Amino acid sequence: MDHEGVAASLAELGNTHRLAVFRFLVKAGHRGAPVGEIQKALDIPASTLSHHLSRMARVGLIKQEKHSRTIVCIPDYHHLQNLIGFLQAECCIGENMEPVAASL
Amino acid sequence: MDHEGVAASLAELGNTHRLAVFRFLVKAGHRGAPVGEIQKALDIPASTLSHHLSRMARVGLIKQEKHSRTIVCIPDYHHLQNLIGFLQAECCIGENMEPVAASL
DNA sequence: TCAATAATTCGATTAATCTAGAATTATAGG
DNA sequence: CCTATAATTCTAGATTAATCGAATTATTGA
Secondary structure (H helix, E strand, O other): OOHHHHHHHHHHHOOHHHHHHHHHHHHHOOOOEEHHHHHHHHOOOHHHHHHHHHHHHHHOOEEEEEEOOEEEEEEOHHHHHHHHHHHHHHHOOOOOOOOOOOOO | OOHHHHHHHHHHHOOHHHHHHHHHHHHHOOOOEEHHHHHHHHOOOHHHHHHHHHHHHHHOOEEEEEEOOEEEEEEOHHHHHHHHHHHHHHHOOOOOOOOOOOOO
8 A cells, every 4th residue: 555545544534434434344343234234323324424435445444245235334454454554664663663563 | 542533633644745744754753853844855835834734733643842943843653653552452353353463 | 016125326515625825923143 | 133044824716525315226025
């Protein structure tokens, strides 16, 4: 993931609704959750949510699988790992700072 | 850092100019760099840069110290660590995923 | 085929952000 | 005191984002 891609993904996570959606999907696990379920859980108007989901899918934060009428949204853990990796590798190597690993 | 704070910081990093500034400051190290130096290095108009810097300072991504005429900008490693920690702790604990540590 | 359900797309409004030149403030040094 | 320098604030236009009701597109099941 390059500079532009990282910025784009961070920008998408930088919205409270979308961050909430992502967190919800991560809690939901690898099976993800259908749009309607997210909608009920977070109480966001359907059209607004749809807009946010499509933005998140556009940058690769989530994947969407259509199963008959319902669309299941799945968080892309890999994508987030890349993001985190970038922040650590590119942003934490100041003069007095190791690549950070034991920070948690 | 709470949900809102995380979103706000991610949003600030989610702009190519600001991400570039932050990366530049991290490379500059714990001493940081004066505004003019950032400006020359990244070739961003002064007023535009000033705007971005004030946004970054507002959410705590950087600190600004005034030394006579020049203002030195210093990246807040701690803040970024908190951000990364949040993403790992709150966003990577899906059913089939450990809290992730050996990802780098 | 029809009604119900799941979700998107459309369209319009409002708000926020980005951009950058011009004017301004603060400070150093001659 | 005056000039040069460093940076911000002001202002305004352009772009992009957020919101959400209404209309639309699948798809299921009676």
